[in-house]
Amino acid sequence: MSNTKFDLKKITSARLFMPLVCLAAVLLVNVITTPGFFKVSINNGVLFGYVIDVINRASELVILAVGMTLVTAASGGQDISVGAIMAVAGAVCCQILTGGELSVTEHAVPLVVGMLVGLLAAAVCGAFNGFLVAKLGIQPMIATLILFTAGRGIAQLVTAGQITYVRTDSYKVLGGYFAKCPIPTPVFVAIFVVIVVTIILKKTALGLYIESVGINGNASRLVGLNSTLIKFLTYVICGVLAGVAGLVASSRIYSADCNNIGLNNEMDAILAVALGGNALGGGKFSLMGSVIGAYTIQALTTTLYAMNVKADQLPVYKAVVVVIIVVLQSPVFKKWLAGFKTKKAVSKAAAEGGAN
Template sequence: MNNKGAKGSDTLRRISGHHLFLPIVFLAVVLLANVIKTPDFFEVSYSNGILYGYVVDVVNRASELVILAIGMTFVTAASGGQDISVGAVMAVSAAVCCQILSGGEVSITAFQNPLLLAVAAALLVSMLCGAFNGLLVARLNIQPMVATLILFTAGRGIAQLITRGQITYIRVEEYKLYGSYIPGCPIPTPIFFAAGTVILVMLVLKFTALGLYVESVGINSSAARIVGLNATRIKFITYVICGLLAGLAGFVASSRIYSADANNIGLNLEMDAILAVALGGNLLSGGKFSLMGSVIGAYTIQALTTTLYAMMISSDQLPVYKAIVVILIVVLQSPVFQQKFRDLRAKLRQNTAASRKEGAAS
């Protein structure tokens, strides 16, 4: 019995010590809250060739956030700071894409220029935005949040200049497909964009040393330089990647509403992306990171949003509840709390060992 108990304790310790344990627990808690509030939360129906249900909606609506969270994870891990301009970069990307497709018109029913050209231009501009942030952070050593505050403030104004202060509508079925459903496919198209991004990045991390370089620079950039890594270049690359992914998320978001709305596309998503990274078990101070943890965190945020809406909480009040979650996560990740938790676990192990010795002696 003692051996079985010891093995069970070791197994539990390994499971609880896994880097994805807490993210999965957070997601499970939120899903449980949804089930309590909405008993049919996990029901998925099929009608007119399309899947419907709360779960489908959560996974679908989280697609842009998943893409943003991946880029935010790289930036956080490498620089120990966050890019708060990603929401504004989404708006810039959408504005460039829709403006090229419309040829400068307010509303169109047919593309004025090739879709591939518009998307390529939008992603290129987004990468330039990321490169601007990267230059300030990596080369000029400006604090990430201060450096990205520039585009956070000016980005939507730039998008307004591109669209001439108007909402540009792309009323073309082909464009709407990227934000809704492809004919004959029951799964929303944005899910494929999110899944494809995750798979592509995971392959890059698996077959290249990018992840190792990012973690090395994030843990100790001075030591990374000594061993031959160009810390400046690596930080710069992470911001370019973050800008690129923000541009992709902006394209998906604009195709959902078949327009470029500079005031609302990506609004407040930068905060959700940061929270997703934190929920994923990643330290906001940089270093080692868990990409899948951030992805799980993104779905947790969207599930939380769905829960709050189901509780009849208005969109204006959502940030308050999300702020409470941020406080809890920051406290759980604080060194003081972590040390107290380790001390408690050690004390419990000592008490368990003492109890076993007393039982064996009797």
């Protein structure tokens, strides 16, 4: 009996327990409200269904959440410009591929060149944010507010205020399907990003350095860590990952729609980090927690759409659910719950003692 209690306590205290419970709760609601939610079918050689849609549409958010987790852990702040950086990467890539034309059916330069230039533009944006935060010491939310405000304007300047179309099958692959594979390509891109970043964090000391700088930057500096460089690198990585997400989003619609690509995705990415059980003040982090948080948010979004909630009302319902989930995961609530359990146990013991 004692072993069972110990195991249960160990499970419930695990970092990924609450994120998984939150995801399970959202999926349980789907079972009740949408009986066919878990039904998966194959039409025209590709997988269809609500679950597939959740996994597919969450791909960009998963990629953003990975970058946001690193930035949050290292700097104790969030990058609210990632949505705009997505638009910049998509705009630069499409503009390079079209050679400045409004719409093309073949690339002006090789596809890989356009994508690399788009990612380079995203990296420059990340480096700009990193310089402001790491070198100049500007608060992350304020520093990234610059590109949050101006980023889409920069993307509009790149495309001359037009929606640039790349109507080629090869460009559609990243946001669509590869050959006869029934699984959407963005799913593989998200998995690849998570695996690569996880390997880098596990096989190098970067993960430990990020946590150390996030917990106490001054102490880390005293023991020889370059806190400025580590923070800077996290913002560059976040920018590059936002660029990857932007290319996927652009490929889905085979165009650079600067007004809509990545719109409001920065808020969902921050929520994914919070739902993943990560402290928004920096320090220790869980990459998988953020990934689970991203899928939870997308599952919630898909659920609300399935319940015929209008798009303009969606943020209200999402905010209510997210507030509940975040409160359940907050240290204050956990402390209160632990105190309540202790008080209840003491009262029960006192009652039993009085009876004896």
